[in-house]
Amino acid sequence: MGYTIQQIAEALDAEAFGNTSLKINRVAEPALAGPDDLALLTNPKFADGLALGKARVALVWPGADWQALGLEGAIISTRGRFGMSGLTAMVDPGQHFPIGIHPSAVVDPSAQIGNDVSIGPLAVIGPRAVIGDQSMIGPHCYVGADVTLGTQTFLREMVSIGARATIGDRFIAQPGARIAGDGFSFVTPEKSGVEAARETLGDQGEVTAQSWARIHSLGSVTIGNDVEVGSNTCIDCGTIRDTIIGNGVKLDNMVHIAHNVEIGDDTLLAGQCGIAGSTKIGRNVVMGGQCGVSDNTTIGDNVIAGGGSKMMSKVPAGRVVLGYPAVKMESHLEMYKGLRRLPRLFKDFAALQNSVSKRDTKD
Template sequence: MYTVRQIADALGVEAQGELDLCILRAAEPQDAGPDDLAMATSPKYADGLAAGGARVALLWEGADWQALGLKAAIFATRPRMAMSGVTVLLDQGQGFSTGIHPSAVIDPAAKLADDVSVGPMTVIAAGAKIGKGSVIGPHCFIGMDVELGPEAQLREMVSIGARAKIGARFRAQPGARIGGDGFFFVTPPGSGAGNVRKTLGDQGDAKPQSWLRIHSLGAITIGDDVEIGCNCTIDNGTIRDTEIGSGTKLDNLVHVGHNTRIGRDCLLCGQSGISGSVDIGNNVVLGGQCGVGDNLFVGDGAIAAGGSKILSNVPAGRVVMGYPAVKMETHTDMYKVQRRLPRLMRDLDALKKAVFK
């Protein structure tokens, strides 16, 4: 529970009205009750405030809070930034118990720093090092010689493979798998897939044959303040480590292939897939369901719209879209032309008929 004054002070923003009113929860305007903070961060939410019962709201700058029937208001210069701060304050957590649960299996050779909590049925292998203040949820697995930095938060059923090195304040959502073997196989003679890669279509005289495993000798290196979504999969490197830079965030169901290097403060949205040996720069954004072919480079600050399939290198700062991904303005022009095709075909048919007559 926080007062309006405490919330405003924590956000570093202005508040007006009855600043000692207490807030229990955040809510959407139409659903808010008298103890809720209504998140009405733009004028389009004003009607929702009238439908709800909030006494206090997070409002856009310049809003007439008294005309909206409120007893107090907090004003947000940047609403989404303010929302971030509010959610930090009001997050009630997952309710994991503190301390080491008696059903957890912790190897005697593992080292846990102060204030580490380990949930039920979790396994921590020999040589693992868990940083101070970390919370390991139930049914997690932390492999041999893993190094996990301070203040990590692992939700239920997170799995981290051997020798991974992870920085401070790491967050992993349920079902994330860090450090599976890379999808790396080879055939004794050249394969049809390999020939197609070279010729862009011709399989040559390759015969059907079995695939031989190439083992993953590398591991995973992850920087500070990285967050991994539900059911993400990050493959070990083949020889060197797969790397994810500090501040990078992965949404649910993102796959990162072996040997890939991802820079700092990148954002990879849901169901994106990164092939092996890709080099992604800093501050790159990949929209949902993007794909990146193997051995490619994506430069600093590049942005790929949702559904884009990147099949060639992307220079720094470029915005791309489509399959194959091209400059967004080029894709837009191509799409406009594509939509005109039925009309162009009708015009062509009319011209053909006129010529034949």
């Protein structure tokens, strides 16, 4: 159907200029934009690409001379990328999941299904499950017994949610996400070599072969409102109590949250992060890709961890860390500079050693 430039600007709380009655049907990069597209040009360094396309209107950076760029109209948002958030929400075509229950879906008679809910082909809804209004359950999804899903839940295809999980409103799970699988909890009849090595920091003592006994997960998972979980991400059940994910948490693809972990509100974990069991992560924490946190560790509020950081002990609130083991980012950079200087240092030391050796020979 499309939107006029004026409609878009009002929705984004932005300013519209030029021919504000122009309608656009989709959003495109400047070089690929057609005459009915809105070009995304929030960074001036990509302005040259506009000449390669046919856009008549663009979302531009503050202060941009849109007329000099050859545009008929423009939208200016004070923070371009934030403007993109609202813009992409407006024009997102979605997954086309129709409202209603597909004939091939299996819905237990005791389940409570809200109003305007979509349940896709081959989905399974377990006994006593509760699904909130305006939710979309994609094809091949599984919602287990006694699960509660809030309003406007959106499960893409092949998402599974194990028994007794409780999830708030506006939850989004990308394809293949797994919520409330059992935790990785095993124990040996006698003290294992791993326990001994941990106590001694290296010595596992006399090695005795033992079989591992399973500790069942009696807890489940509790997730707050406005949480998003990426593809193939796994959140394990708690052992006795629930694993807890706060409001506004965003988890990227292939993130692993182990049993009994607690994550505070508005925390963001990028791809392949791994959080070991019983760890507490504060509010507004950001971790780059492939970060890892040791078990029974506390990460304070507002911590930022660069990609690949491994946090093996407590990190105070507000700290920016990097490395393995993770240290203050400025300390890590100094350590890295020192490491790069080592070859030259070794060469200089060898030359000095050789000089001293020749002098000793002469003496």
